[in-house]
Amino acid sequence: MKMYFILFGPPGAGKGTQAGSMVERYHLCHLSTGELLRSEIAAGTELGLQAKALIEAGNLVPDAVVEGMIAAKFRNTTGVEGFLLDGFPRTIAQAQALDRMLEESGEKVTACISIMIPDTLIQQRIAHRATIEGRADDARPEVVENRIHTYHAKTEPLIEFYREAGKYQEIDGVGTIEQVRERIFTLMDLL
Ligand code: AP5
Ligand code: MG
Numbered sequence: 792m793k794m795y796f797i798l799f800g801p802p803g804a805g806k807g808t809q810a811g812s813m814v815e816r817y818h819l820c821h822l823s824t825g826e827l828l829r830s831e832i833a834a835g836t837e838l839g840l841q842a843k844a845l846i847e848a849g850n851l852v853p854d855a856v857v858e859g860m861i862a863a864k865f866r867n868t869t870g871v872e873g874f875l876l877d878g879f880p881r882t883i884a885q886a887q888a889l890d891r892m893l894e895e896s897g898e899k900v901t902a903c904i905s906i907m908i909p910d911t912l913i914q915q916r917i918a919h920r921a922t923i924e925g926r927a928d929d930a931r932p933e934v935v936e937n938r939i940h941t942y943h944a945k946t947e948p949l950i951e952f953y954r955e956a957g958k959y960q961e962i963d964g965v966g967t968i969e970q971v972r973e974r975i976f977t978l979m980d981l982l
Contacts, residue, residue, distance in 0.1 A: 794873030
């Protein structure tokens with residue numbers, strides 16, 4: 792059986808930052824729905840055109856869009872011991888769709904690893920990243936506010952979903968990048 796880790800957390804929690812060392816250590820394939828969508832936008836595809844306005848306003852794209860992208864990646868990726876899902880699932884419907892997808896191939900979610908930071912730190916981290924990466928959805932504080940709001944309204948309920956499934960593992964995302972990485976490794980080594 793392959794491993795399916797969900798890397799969970801609010802915007803700016805450090806998912807993308809930590810993903811690189813996690814996939815290296817555990818031989819996983821990093822799948823970030825945010826990154827996949829940004830490359831669709833950059834390539835000017837039909838899907839990218841549909842997603843652009845939603846992302847730039849800080850709203851979620853439709854469940855079916857991201858579910859389709861993830862299903863295609865599962866089908867086409869070989870030679871890995873599992874997947875690290877960064878930014879997916881983000882709604883209860885997506886989590887249920889993921890369970891169905893995995894069930895069809897006799898697989899299941901291994902664990903949901905949640906990096907938690909307070910809302911005040913989110914704005915700070917994203918304002919900092921805005922000066923470096925130039926992501927369209929980082930540029931305006933009101934868009935970041937909406938992403939935080941969307942996280943609480945639509946994504947936070949997943950904590951209870953995975954807790955009930957006995958799969959929720961939370962780590963403190965406050966501290967240096969190295970400190971957070973060590974906390975994640977300590978946890979994952981035990982799973
Ligand atoms: P997505 O790209 O997933 O953005 P996000 O969830 O808002 O998360 P971020 O990428 O902003 O944060 P991160 O946790 O990766 O933080 P990072 O490591 O970069 O999604 C973008 C959009 O796409 C969504 O709004 C939505 O529209 C759409 N979308 C994506 N998935 C979807 C889905 N499943 N369904 C529907 N729509 C979807 O860190 C942030 C900054 O902090 C960096 O500068 C970093 O260097 C710094 N930093 C990190 N850790 C530390 C630390 N410990 N100390 C100090 N600084 C740190
Ligand atoms: Mg990210």
